[in-house]
Amino acid sequence: MRSRWAFAPFWLTYLFLYAPIAVLVVMSFNAADTPYTWGGFSTHWYGELASDTKIREGLVNTLIVATGSTVLATVLGTLLAVGMARYTRSKVLGALATLPAILPDLVLAIGLLAFYSAIQATLGLHSVLAAHTVFGMAFVATVVRTRLTHADLSLEEASRDLGAGAFTTFVRITLPGLMPGIVAGALLAFTLSIDEFVIAFFTAGPKDPTLPIVIYSMVRFGVTPEINALATVLLAVSFTAVILVQRVTRLTDSLR
């Protein structure tokens, strides 16, 4: 067991996870027209990317959806988590609140498409935003609930005993105590919304595709180093976001 070979799958896993990413990033600086053969260093494809209006529109749409759904999901998810911790131990409600996080995305996607069609709603950014709020809320509620289990109730009781009303106590005592969880949940909802494809694919109108839908049609159409450049930019953004979340959660751990 202690032999060197015991580590082989460990290294293989990291090689498997990072080699494709490395190839993507390296080939994004390729001067040639294909991401297959190296034709010298160039930032040409980043220029192409910057002037691509479809990608820019997709990016704007994605940011609108992600921002809107994150705000909604954070408010709804936080209230729900606090409410459930205080007033109910119902397992059914608990399962309902986490269901969107574990349900296959395709099932939620067809459900929402059926729902929008049944109420004859026009599809557009608003329908994607409402859809992303469903799973964003589930993730926010889950993260906030794990923090609530460690929460110190004596502060809230002290606040009430000293004459503060329910609202004041919630805003000045409960929320600040939960803030790290809320921020982590919001970042999670935001990142998931930015990357989400399947639900957006089913609930977006044909005129305003989100960035993943634009990427999907580009990838289906063919292989171009422009996608590599886009991939590199997105990787950089995602990696920064993950490190940010990590910092926030580690900070709160050290405060505990």
Add this chain to the structure above:
Amino acid sequence: MRTTRRRRLRVEPLVLLGPGLAYLLVFLVVPLGLVLSYTVFQRGRFGGIVYEATAENFTRVADPLYLDVLLHSVKIAGITTLLALALGYPTAYVIAKLPAKWKTLALIAVVLPFWTNFLIRTYAWIVLLNSQGVVNSALGDLGLIDEPLQLLYTDGAIVIGLLYAYLPLMVLPLYSAIERLDPQLGEASANLGAGPVRTFLSVTLPLTLPGVLTGCVFVFVPSLGNFVIPELLGGGHSVMVGNLVRDQFLKARDWPFGSVLALTLIAVLVLLLMAQAWAARRFSGEGDRA
């Protein structure tokens, strides 16, 4: 004083629970209820739903054409899950035994690729597996092959794509299960004369089985329902159940039949979650929350 307190008790739960539950009711319960109800209705001639009950949608799933797709999907998702387990278990084991400082870093490094766009990760494998791609040219340069291999647009490419997409979901629950193991158990087993293989099979594996099952559910379920990877890496040659559902909803516009196919996905999920909950009770005496 007393009256305001009593009123607050009634208003507060409503303010806190009301909005979230109302939202879940409208955007989760009603949509899922609709899909569930569609399974027993007929499709309209031009799409849409005709509200006349029928069992035809269910009998159609038993058609060899669709049964083959279902079985093929289960096979591909199953192979992906087994490979993820074979790669993920030893990886999680090594991570769990690392010094604390390296442990966090190793875990973040496993999760990082998971947070990058899923389509981009799939695209990476198109670039790698293409006949002119990196894998083929490397094999050619090494003199191992004369002609480029057909790697892309095969079932193998789908499995690799799915494995790449969901491997972190296997490593994390396994890690938390192995991490919780008491190292003294292994020592006790060794002191009693058991070899490393015996110790693994009769101590380590049973105790980490809930984690194994959680990881398998996390990998198997999204693999089974995925339609993007089979389309992009399988090139449309081999359809999976996710593609069928997508096509029934967006192309054929046969929503009742699409709903039945989607129901099979939910049924698999429920069955697996039940098996996992059972194993968690049976083997660790407490629920596994990975």
